[in-house]
Amino acid sequence: MASDTAPRPPLPPFTAETARIKVKAAQDAWNTKDPQIVKGAYTPDSIWRNRDQFIKGTEEIVAFLTKKWERENGYRLRKELFAFTDNKIAVQFWYEWYDESGQWWRTYGLEDWTFAEDGRMRKRQMSGNDVKLADHERWFKEGVDVNEVPIEEKHW
Template sequence: MPSKPPVPPFTHESAVEKVLLAENGWNSREPRKVALAYTPDSEWRNRAEFVRGREQIVEFLTRKWSQESNYRLIKELWAFDGNRIAVRFAYECQDGVGNWYRSYGNENWEFDEDGLMRRRIASINDLRISESERKFFWPLGPRPADHSGLSELGL
């Protein structure tokens, strides 16, 4: 199986890099591409939904991004140790009728020796916001390097 650097054990620098790679992948909104960062038998808990394996990841992300338009995500390293990384994140999106939401959450990640994520545990809360409360402004796709992160935005 191909390696997905950086690989564990993580240093602060490699953990920050892994988080940014994950953020960029999710901001691509390409389910098949994103799924390649996970082991073929990866296990997820996303809110109260349980997902197992790459095909279910693709199905989950396809459904998610068909319901959440104008999706923009920022992830930030919270902690790391060995083959585990904890992140906090927020994303903004619109629902099918144009309401804006900001979703806040925490994820715990566990990686195999090749740097593929084998476990993802996500806890997420949604907050309806007005368009004037939005903070994530960049063209769809990866967050530009000069756009503020969560801490800088006060989130």
């Protein structure tokens, strides 16, 4: 496993292909639900805005993600490239999870990422909304590849 200071290819400046690779690598890391794996993609002084919370540094990131995944059971995430420039990527995402009562939710949102030269993220801003789901409305059921689910506006 890469150390927390190792470069995280692909590196900026991004192309359409390398930006897509970066997005899917983030998706795969977050789907591990392991904060120690996820933190390696961020600079030690990385800053986040996650909804109404402001987070700085990898230790706060680990604490935030640990609490998140204790609450968000059955978490399964899909990210797609929305836009990119030399060192910035915007993604749209959808994830499903259930709470302590067994209620399923889908979170819809957008993220704005800025990268350091070594390919680690130095800024992440997330805006998201949670929508209650009935079991038959879920997209990311067990055994389904999140990348294969057709996401169309008619499903919103």
